[in-house]
Amino acid sequence: MIGTRQGRTPEVTVALPERAERTPRPGASRHDVVVVGGGHNALVAAAFLARAGMRVTLLERLDAVGGAAVSASPFAGVDARLSRYSYLVSLLPYTIVRNLELVVELRSRPVSSYTPVRRSGADTGLLVERRPGAATQDSFRKLTGGEAEYRAWTRFYEQLGKLARALSPTLLNPLLGRGQLEALAREEGAGQAWEWVFEQPIGAAVERFFGDDTVRGVVLTDALIGTDSWAGDASLKQNRCFLYHVMGNGSGEWRVPIGGMGSVTEALHRSAVDAGARILTGVEVTHIEPDAGGGRAEVTYRDREGAEQVVQAGYVLAGVAPAVLTRLLGRGGAGAPQPQGTQLKINMLLDHLPPLKSGADPHVAFAGTFHIDEGAAHLSQAYKDSHAGRLPDPLPSEVYCHTLTDRSILGKDLLKRPDVQTLTLFSLHTLPGGATKEEMVRAAVAGLDAYLEEPLADCLLRDAHGEPCLEAKTTEDLQEELAMPGGHIFHRDLSWPYAERADQVGKWGVETGIDNVLICGAGARRGGGVSGIPGHNAARAVLDRVADAGRRRSSGI
Incomplete structure (x- = not known):
């Protein structure tokens, strides 16, 4: 694979036409800040x-x-409260939890991953513990026939750990330049990992390090979750996805939110309300109008009764996707590339976990990420199939069981039944148009069934109407329900965590080109995932500007 420094991600920039200073609309309520959208970052x-x-x-x-x-x-x-869309947490910094006094618990899973494998007519699998030890080493040895792959795995992730420790603390600070960030990585001894992630397609390093197709695939899935790409993509958008999946809090560990993902939102909601924020739900913003001087903006919305209301503020923070912000600003966006998600999400409730053909304990195998048909060669073919308008067969996906780590999401009646468990399935390379929703679900279930001794359908609980407890969400569902353009879970392709131009150094990566309109959602630089980082950085940008304006006033400038 050819090394490259390509892959620059565009900034969110919305140009305004020239216009005169406007007179504030009579009767409009006034605030310092209006936040558009109520996601966790907002x-x-x-x-x-x-x-x-x-x-x-x-x-x-x-x-x-x-x-x-x-x-x-x-x-x-x-009575079971499932994490409906997002389901695990890695990037949420401890600093945000501490400073907002959030009452949240994120619990480690005992297993990182399990990958069922069928070779030479026999069923086996690869187990990776959260902290790889003897069981992981033995699993590598049995699958690959030696020690080389396990030693390579250890060296590879030791380097990535150094990179994560160097870069993670920078995410809550003003942007550094690429060279500054690289210097931090090299000081930490992560120069080799920097080159793997920032200089060439991640597939090149994976191919050099690992010889086994299954091992390669397990590594590469972190580069492809929610991202329409492949291992050798010269744009490096798969590398950016990979980086964010291995960088969280300096460890890259993905943890379970106790009480479900809603518990994280509930803690953030309490923190905002207790601090005095006014939160209105069931209201739809229809227009954002900044003035020419950048000192004020009007936000128009429809209230619950359908009446038009206007609120004025010095700053508008957009928790919506950049494409939605462009529309709200009246800039159209025609001709601009549209984001496109790639996934199918399935939520399930089972009366018991099915046994595996490999003989592995399902209470271990499903406790981490259970990889289905995600070998490197098949991931590459699945990407080609999806872009040819076909649903990949088999469909690469991954599954995990929340309740093996946290049973608090189950009601008291279900808690009396110790075998009841949840399963969450998330597919890759599932572009719209290749199949109907029903066909996607059948393909996903068939992929899992291929490794089970008992069909999944026989394990599903039934609801009050006798229907199986299985809910599926496609990219179209995410677009309709959450206003995510193209169902893209990151709002757009992820960006590098550094300033790509000299004039961005020292800024927060939330700027839009309009002085008092900032991005606070996943589409900001250093956005994506359940992290709170864009929300923190947008707030810091506002506070910095307010402080700077105060200094100018006090000095008579």
Whole structure:
């Protein structure tokens, strides 16, 4: 594979036409900040700004805040609160949890991953513990026939750990230049990992390090979750996805939110409200109008009765996707590339976990990430199939069981049944148009069934209407329900965590080209995932500007 420094991600820039200073609309309520959208990042921004003493109003289209970071009881008559869209947490910094005094618990899973494998007519598998030890080493040896792959795995992730420790602390600070960030990585001894991730397609390093197709695939899945790409993509967008999956809090560990993802949103909501933020739900923002001088903006929305309301503020923070912000600003966006998600999400409730053909204990195998048909060669073919308008067969996906780590999401009646478990399935390379929703679900279930001794259908609980407890969400569902363009879970392709131009150094990566309109959602630089980082950084950008304006006034400038 050819090394490259390509892959620059565009900034969110919205140009305004020249216009005169406008007279504020009579009767409009006034605040310091209006936050558009009520996802977890928007709540982080609202909480930080309200705690700083600013008058904050948050406007959310849905009847509840949280966006994709919510829990729900989707099965009639069944008391189980499942993480409906997002489901694990890695990138949420301890600093945000501490400074907002959030009452949240993120619990480690005992297993990192298990990958069932069928070779030479026999079923086996690869187990990777959260902290790889004797069981992991033995599993590598049995699968690959020696020690080389396990030693390579250890060296590879030791280097990535150094890179994560170097870069993770920078995410809550103003942007550094690429050279500055590289220097930090090299000081930490992560120069080799920097080259793997920042200089060439990640597939090149994976091919050099590992010889086994299954091992290669397990590594590469972190580069492809929610990202339409492949191992050798010269744009390096798969590398950016990989980086964010291995960088969280300096360890890259993905943990289970106790109480479900909704518990994270509930803690953020309490923090914002307790600090004095005004939060309105069931209201839809229809237009954002900044003035030419950048000192004020008007936000128009429809209230619950359908009446048009206007609120004025010095700053507008957009927790919506960049493409949605462009529309709200009246800039159209025609001709701009549209984001496109690649996944199918399935939530399930089972009366017991099915046994595996490999003989592995399902309580171990499903405790981490259970990889299905994600060998490197098949991931490459699945990408080609999806771009040819076909549903990959088999469909690469991964599954995990929340309740093996946290049973608090089950109601008291279900808690009396120790065998009841949840399963969450998330597919890769599932572009719209290749199949119907029903066909996608059948393909995903068939892929899992191929490794089970008992069909999944025989394990599913039934709801009050006798229907199987299985709920599926496609990219079209995410677009319709959460206003995520193309169902892209990161709002757009992830960006590098550094300034790509000299004039961005020292800024926060939330700027839009309009002085008092900032991005606080996943589409910001250093966005994506359940992290709160864009919300924190947008709040810091506002506070920095307010402080700078105060200094200028006091000095008579």
